[in-house]
Amino acid sequence: MSEAASAQVTRALIGASEFDRDTALTPRAPGVYDIDLSAGWTIINAVNGGYLLAVLGRALADALPHSDPFTISAHYLTASQPGPAVVRTETVRTGRTLSTGQASLFQRDEEGRETERIRVLASYGDLDSLPDDVRTTAEPPAIPPMERCLGPDDGPAPVDGSSAIADRLMLKLDPSTLGWALGQPSGKGEMRAWFGLADGRDPDPFALLLAVDALPPTAFELGLSGWVPTVELTAHIRSRPAPGPLRVAITTRNLAGGFLEEDAEVWDSRDRLVAQSRQLARVRLA
Amino acid sequence: MSEAASAQVTRALIGASEFDRDTALTPRAPGVYDIDLSAGWTIINAVNGGYLLAVLGRALADALPHSDPFTISAHYLTASQPGPAVVRTETVRTGRTLSTGQASLFQRDEEGRETERIRVLASYGDLDSLPDDVRTTAEPPAIPPMERCLGPDDGPAPVDGSSAIADRLMLKLDPSTLGWALGQPSGKGEMRAWFGLADGRDPDPFALLLAVDALPPTAFELGLSGWVPTVELTAHIRSRPAPGPLRVAITTRNLAGGFLEEDAEVWDSRDRLVAQSRQLARVRLA
Numbered sequence: 001m002s003e004a005a006s007a008q009v010t011r012a013l014i015g016a017s018e019f020d021r022d023t024a025l026t027p028r029a030p031g032v033y034d035i036d037l038s039a040g041w042t043i044i045n046a047v048n049g050g051y052l053l054a055v056l057g058r059a060l061a062d063a064l065p066h067s068d069p070f071t072i073s074a075h076y077l078t079a080s081q082p083g084p085a086v087v088r089t090e091t092v093r094t095g096r097t098l099s100t101g102q103a104s105l106f107q108r109d110e111e112g113r114e115t116e117r118i119r120v121l122a123s124y125g126d127l128d129s130l131p132d133d134v135r136t137t138a139e140p141p142a143i144p145p146m147e148r149c150l151g152p153d154d155g156p157a158p159v160d161g162s163s164a165i166a167d168r169l170m171l172k173l174d175p176s177t178l179g180w181a182l183g184q185p186s187g188k189g190e191m192r193a194w195f196g197l198a199d200g201r202d203p204d205p206f207a208l209l210l211a212v213d214a215l216p217p218t219a220f221e222l223g224l225s226g227w228v229p230t231v232e233l234t235a236h237i238r239s240r241p242a243p244g245p246l247r248v249a250i251t252t253r254n255l256a257g258g259f260l261e262e263d264a265e266v267w268d269s270r271d272r273l274v275a276q277s278r279q280l281a282r283v284r285l286a
Numbered sequence: 287m288s289e290a291a292s293a294q295v296t297r298a299l300i301g302a303s304e305f306d307r308d309t310a311l312t313p314r315a316p317g318v319y320d321i322d323l324s325a326g327w328t329i330i331n332a333v334n335g336g337y338l339l340a341v342l343g344r345a346l347a348d349a350l351p352h353s354d355p356f357t358i359s360a361h362y363l364t365a366s367q368p369g370p371a372v373v374r375t376e377t378v379r380t381g382r383t384l385s386t387g388q389a390s391l392f393q394r395d396e397e398g399r400e401t402e403r404i405r406v407l408a409s410y411g412d413l414d415s416l417p418d419d420v421r422t423t424a425e426p427p428a429i430p431p432m433e434r435c436l437g438p439d440d441g442p443a444p445v446d447g448s449s450a451i452a453d454r455l456m457l458k459l460d461p462s463t464l465g466w467a468l469g470q471p472s473g474k475g476e477m478r479a480w481f482g483l484a485d486g487r488d489p490d491p492f493a494l495l496l497a498v499d500a501l502p503p504t505a506f507e508l509g510l511s512g513w514v515p516t517v518e519l520t521a522h523i524r525s526r527p528a529p530g531p532l533r534v535a536i537t538t539r540n541l542a543g544g545f546l547e548e549d550a551e552v553w554d555s556r557d558r559l560v561a562q563s564r565q566l567a568r569v570r571l572a
Binding site for chain 2: 070073093120131188239258
């Protein structure tokens with residue numbers, strides 16, 4: 001965690017944080033954007049999928065007449081690298097309450113050929129225009145208070161080759177989903193954490209896109225190690241999050257044939273379910 | 287249910303059933319297909335979203351080097367009508383084990399303008415190549431034996447304006463999720479049913495795409511009535527289904543701001559979780 005976050009003396013405002021700076025796009029032409037993918041959001045050497053989703057989410061927010069992602073589906077094609085990238089968007093349909101768009105992120109490979117990294121399809125709306133009505137049977141995750149959860153500062157780095165992204169996040173893991181770090185995975189496909197940005201920036205819909213893919217993979221608690229690449233991830237943003245830390249709970253129920261699903265729920269400080277996501281990921285079976 | 291299905295004397299084979307005939311595409315050019323959307327799969331006057339997903343799924347199975355949908359995300363743009371349609375596909379990436387493609391379905395509006403109805407992004411593979419390894423904490427849905435569940439033949443049609451699709455499906459609803467039909471919705475966002483094709487055709491991955499969006503909306507059990515249009519639906523096909531009837535369980539946990547999620551699980555006759563899906567849908571609040 002950065003010093004600013006540890007001290008919580010200054011809190012970065014939305015629009016003026018590391019996350020905003022590193023997801024900012026430069027318009028090149030209508031619907032086309034340049035970005036330098038930051039090395040600050042890598043896990044081992046890979047650029048985090050949630051960070052990339054936030055980048056694409058911001059591109060579509062600019063290109064579409066609506067600015068909030070309601071549902072965004074990403075197919076991860078090839079591994080992104082820190083460095084220059086271009087995002088090309090297409091407006092698929094615009095409506096009064098919802099607009100649909102598509103976006104792709106490209107980078108040049110070693111031979112200079114443009115290679116597509118990720119393609120997303122998304123529908124956007126205006127979260128602030130929705131009625132307050134909520135009927136839910138969902139309950140916030142059972143996670144201990146933040147001071148009883150564990151982050152990178154609380155011990156030797158639990159993840160091999162700990163990664164730049166750890167410095168950008170306030171991530172405090174529920175000890176009961178940390179068995180894998182002590183060589184005793186629980187065998188349950190669960191991972192839970194308190195989540196925030198290290199510089200204290202409050203969450204917004206784009207930070208939710210980051211939050212749904214920022215925890216260690218549930219596969220670790222299933223006793224599997226190694227890389228768990230995302231094939232596809234769909235996130236639903238259900239409400240604008242209130243200021244303050246988020247709680248993220250991830251569940252895997254079914255591992256079969258070398259693939260598993262990860263279902264994420266994100267809860268805000270007002271105990272509202274603000275995002276749901278599901279991804280299909282590949283695992284290397286032991 | 288059709289007579290053939292009631293009697294269960296003759297069973298249509300995969301490739302030779304109503305479902306195969308009505309999802310068959312005629313190649314027009316590489317990656318471009320014509321189809322006449324059948325009026326046999328309508329609910330009230332709308333073409334069922336699962337039927338449309340199966341049509342797009344078959345187009346991509348033809349266009350891509352892999353033939354089984356592993357994950358398919360559909361954004362529903364405008365309401366499809368029975369009648370002529372064209373499907374245009376694009377191969378996004380081909381790999382050894384997975385290929386990714388995109389497909390859109392278009393129809394002409396009253397002025398003859400081509401209008402996009404649905405766009406999908408999907409990754410395909412070969413289900414038969416996957417290892418048998420399964421680790422799961424998921425359990426088959428608690429649904430009574432089929433003979434204790436209720437279909438359209440078991441009483442007055444429970445859905446107003448009952449629909450052509452009812453003749454194409456073997457759908458037997460769990461009585462405990464049928465309160466809405468008797469004016470006593472349970473208040474729980476649950477819907478469960480036995481599911482098959484009326485002509486006895488066994489399930490395959492494309493029938494799973496139909497199954498995830500074929501039950502009455504969970505909103506009915508939440509006491510809401512009216513149309514619940516799908517904004518986006520993503521389905522994961524996790525295994526090739528065994529012959530015999532499927533069980534489908536749909537759950538809604540969170541209704542907020544006029545939107546809800548519907549999570550579907552599909553189980554085969556060998557008690558395997560063969561498909562998972564989630565959709566974001568709009569509801570009209572009472």
